[in-house]
Each structure stands twice: as structure tokens, then as C-alpha cells.
Amino acid sequence: PAVPLAGRRCPGIEPVCVDLGDWEATERALDSVGPVDLLVNNAAVALLQPFLEVTKDAFDRSFEVNLRAVIQVSQIVARGLIARGAPGAIVNISSQCSQRAVTNHSVYCSTKGALDMLTKVMALELGPHKIRVNAVNPTVVMTPMGQAAWSDPCKAKTMLDRIPLGKFAEVEHVVDAILFLLSDRSGMTTGSTLPVEGGFWAN
Template identity: 85%
Template sequence: MVGGRAWPRVHAPPPRPQASRATRGTRLHALDHAPDAVHAQAQTTICRPAPKERRSKFAVWPPEHHGSEIRRALVTGAGRGGRGRAKVAGDGYPHSSALLVGIGHGSVKALHAAGARVVVVSRTRTDLDSLVRECPGVEAVCVDLADWEATEQALGGVGPVDMLVNNAAVAFLQPFLEVTKEAYDMSFSVNLRAVIQVSQIVARGLIARGAPGVIVNVSSQGSQRGQTNHSVYCSTKGALDILTKVMAVELGPHKIRVNAVNPTVVMTPMGQAAWSDPQKAKAMLDRIPLGRFAEVENVVDTILFLLSDRSSMTTGSTVPVDGGFLAT
């Protein structure tokens, strides 16, 4: 229960017989943990008497917009990225280990399946073409977010956006004493500066329309814990966390909420490749109370919650999806 209301549904389940008082309670259906399934089989429900009014099919609208036009979402970093090699770029960037590849793709599929109009952004045309085939109707924008001018030109006329997921990121894994200018410049350009730029474009449009909106930034547990060979990456994510809070303070009066999700290692194909060494994986798993890494849908679930009206009083938060890692 949240504020006396049921947990948000992405897919409205078929009507059920009214439950008796004795059977009231929470009933959770297992999620399909295959990465490609993401949210398609999600059936998290609350067993209770059927409400007098059915909620809208898509439960991530701001409450003011229930029953109005379909909301529009923009997701960055939505390409599939690397193909299983631990130090190949996610979303097309060279020489990086993109452990978050798959979260943007999964978010697009979940939003599309729920009925949203989705704009997907990637620098890799082949990945965009593949996603458009998977999710007919999504709008694809091919642009390198590290290029400020190209991004302004590509997204300046993107049209009204109600929900933004800033997922694009790169991670150059280098020891501190070997950090290069290229790694620093590229990391901060994509992981932080692009978030500022894309969020400005979306927020200005919302304010001009007088419409409420939601922004979710995909951060990392590395924003709050030091990790070997991640000096630049952790720095960008630490900066992203405080940026999230400042954005929430400044955009809140305009009815725009801003939050971040902070995942642990996510079991995308790239994540599996990067953490396939049993000794390396064990060292991290030993620090996670739940004893496992995250699946893509664990992060997508949290993103959808933060986009939904069920989190309408939540802004400026950094939400761990880490199995308890940050609690240790």
C-alpha cells in the first residue's frame, strides 16, 4: 500500500473476483528473469476487492493526467551496446566497460509495452534500428551525446516530453595513476554534462507548457563507495547524485520531480562478461547481503515506480537497487 492505494501496475491485469476479507493481502507473482523479458511478464498485484473505477492502463502518468492524452517518454542510452566483451563500449564508445548496457533498452521495452510514446536516443544506428523493429512506433534519434552542438540540434525539436530517463553512460576502467585525459573528458561529457543538457531541454519544454514531469537519472552504487579502477566513473556518478538533488530543489516548484536509481552490478550480457571471473565476482558478492547481482528488470521496476504517480511525493532521492551493498 502507498498512501492507501495499491502498488502501481504497468499492465492492468484482467478483472478478478472480489476477494473475501480472509484472503486480503499481498500476492506477488514471480518475474521472468530473462533479460529480454524485462517487464513483459510482470504481474505484481494486490489481492483486494476490485476498485469501483479501474485505473488507466499506464500507471506512470502524473496524477493530473489520468484519462488525458498518452504521455511521452525519452530514454537515452537505449542501444544494446557491447556484445559480451568486458572492455568494449556500451552504446558505441571505445575502450570502456559499459556495465549498464541493457537498462535503457529494458526501460524502452517496458514503457512501450505499457502504452507510452517513447523516444529512444543512442549513437549506434544499428541498435536503434533493432529496437524500432522490436517496439514498433518508438521514435529513434541517433546522436552522440558527448557532442553538445549535435545533441542540441537533434533534441532541440524533439517535441513535448513528460518523462525522461537519463541512462547513457560510459565507464573507463583504469587505475588512478593511469587515468587519461581522454577517459576523463569522455566520461564527464556523457555521464554528467549530457544529463544536464538533455534535462534542460526537457525541463524547459515542461515549464513552457505548464506541465508536470518526471526525470530519473541512472546512477550507480559507485557514487557512494570507492571501487578499484573506477576513479573517474565513481566521480561522475557522485556528481550525478548531487546534481539530482539540486535539480529536484530548483525544478520542484515547476512540478518536475527528479530522482536517481543506484544499481549494483547488473546482469546484462556485458555485466556477465565483465564479472565472469569467479574470484572477482565473489569479492563483490560477499559485500551484497542478498548475495546476488541485479537483473535488468530489478532496475527497470524502480525506474517505472519513480516515473509513476505512486512516487508523487518523492523527489531528490537516490534509490539503491543493490541488494543491500550500500547498507554494509
């Protein structure tokens, strides 16, 4: 049902469905996509386990999707931009968890901390090609993934108590930050992490 909905909202969009944890399938899927000028790396999994119960499967899957896929997809897009001599912008969707510890999120926090540093290295290396790379670091957003992790009111309170604004983010808050970083209005911004977390990092 997501495909027809996307088509109704934005005519001309052609969804390409692929398991980003599968390197070969991702390469095949993106082979005929493009040219691409703007990229948002938004796919992620949150496999929550206490540190002492972290499994190899959860670790591997998390890093495959949350970090390795960002490298792969960004390489494909950046190579295309460089070949065309075109400027571009990439936004990686990170998390407030990249810089603050959250119980049962050891693997997820680790992937997002790595993503923040990857963003900086990408910005350093791609900047000479006029490709800007930034990250957006939201608090909890009540997407299906956010609901799965934070719908319990007692659990949610532990997080909300650490957010000075006392609320989770709406999807629009994150979209607005992404649009800013993709646009020419942020033409001198690269290698940054933009918090959209209601002051969580100030706590």
C-alpha cells in the same frame, strides 16, 4: 539491429542516435523531439583505470557522457515542460559506486557521486515547476557494459561478497524502480537516490 528490435517490441518508438558527448550534435538531435513528459538519463560509459593511470581522455569522456549530457538533455526537457506548464518526472541512472569506492573506478565513481548531487539540486530547482527528479542506484547489471567489467568470476566474487543478497541485479529490477519513480505512485518523492543493490550500501 537494435533499431528494428526496438520497433518490434514497442511500435511507434523512433530512436534518435547521437553521441551525447557532443554538445552541438545533441542539441541538434533533440531540437525536433518532443513534447517530452518523462525522461530517463541512462547513457553512461565506464572507462576503468587504476587511479595512478587515469588519463585526461578517460576523465573528459566520462564526465561528458555521464554528467554533462544529463545536464544538457534535462535542460532541454525541463524547459519544454515549463513552457507548456506541464508536470514531469526525470530519473537519472546513477550507481552503487556513487557512495562506495570500487578499485579502478575512480573516474566512474566520481561521475556518479556528482550525478547524485546533481539530482538533488535539480529536484530543488525544478520542484516549484512540478518536475520531480530522482536517481536509481543499481549494483552491477549484466548489460553489455556490466559484462565487460564483471564477467571474470574472480573479479565478480569480490563484488558479490559485498552484496548481502549475493547476486547481481537483473534488468527488470532497475526498470521496475524507474517505472515507480516516473509514475504518480511516487508523487511525493523527489531528490532521492533509490538503491537497487542487494544491500551493498548496508555493508
